[in-house]
Amino acid sequence: MEELQKLILAQGEVINDEIIKVDSFINHQIDPVLMDKIGKNFAAQFKEQKVTKVATIESSGIAPALMTAKELNVPLIILKKEPSKYLNSDLYQTEVYSFTHQKNYELTVSQKYISEDDHILLIDDFLADGEAAVGALRLFHKAHATTAGVGVIINKVFQPGETKLKELGIDVVSLVKIKSLTNKTITFD
């Protein structure tokens, strides 16, 4: 999406060689018209996949995932982050390492909302190290659901996320690919 590239160049804040903040239109202040376009774009790219549910990881993926789910006319499932393992047999749970916070958390979903009948599209804002996305796929697998693919707004291709997902045979759709953030310069792929 060329519009996204322009916004990233104009408003993205490069924090260091690995981190870019897009708080003014995606993460803190959200442009709903842009989110609607993002949802329509993901929905168009996955429309042949017979997606039964869209899933995302709380909370920064909720906006693009909601718009995608609306366009595909399927429910949205929000995977929750919990600080530690719950003693709860109604949940699927898996441990995920957060490079941002340098600690583990439990990614969880109620067993009520995903099943072997589901073919799930995961939507998130960023793909970086891929730990959260791979954790989400483990939850789908625990429920005997299948994965329709992963859609991300911004894929930092210099980090290993996309490679990890492709090694698992997962179709990854990225609206913008960033090749490098070195020297405070944004280079698209």
Added chain:
Amino acid sequence: MEELQKLILAQGEVINDEIIKVDSFINHQIDPVLMDKIGKNFAAQFKEQKVTKVATIESSGIAPALMTAKELNVPLIILKKEPSKYLNSDLYQTEVYSFTHQKNYELTVSQKYISEDDHILLIDDFLADGEAAVGALRLFHKAHATTAGVGVIINKVFQPGETKLKELGIDVVSLVKIKSLTNKTITFD
């Protein structure tokens, strides 16, 4: 909204006299078509208010707030919950007590995204004790912004939230009002 009342009766889980879970269509699994209707309903009720921004508190208010912002064609601001006060002069911060978690947290927003030119509509899923909503209004006040009103999907009128907001002169729009949850029975107002 009669449709919401029916869904609450059919799928709401009354946990105790004060708590009802609506995880199957609002909080964990989200029905995007319902959220779109909710957004249109809030937008219609506040359309004369010259709202410049919609705000919500992460994360369960994001879906209805996004749909409201889209309909009003204004940005959405996500107020963030942080475990403790940040030393950051770029943020407005205020301490809020969570009855759910029985501890305080810091509600924060970047100073970049609200200003004295803003007339802000706060949207959330539930209104209960009102602490989070009143905290949000304190943040708007710190930014010299004004409050257009508060819209909530479910107002538990047997708790003090609505009274606290009305005492501050705030217009509250509730799509469903619950009068009581005693004896595992949902009674609407």
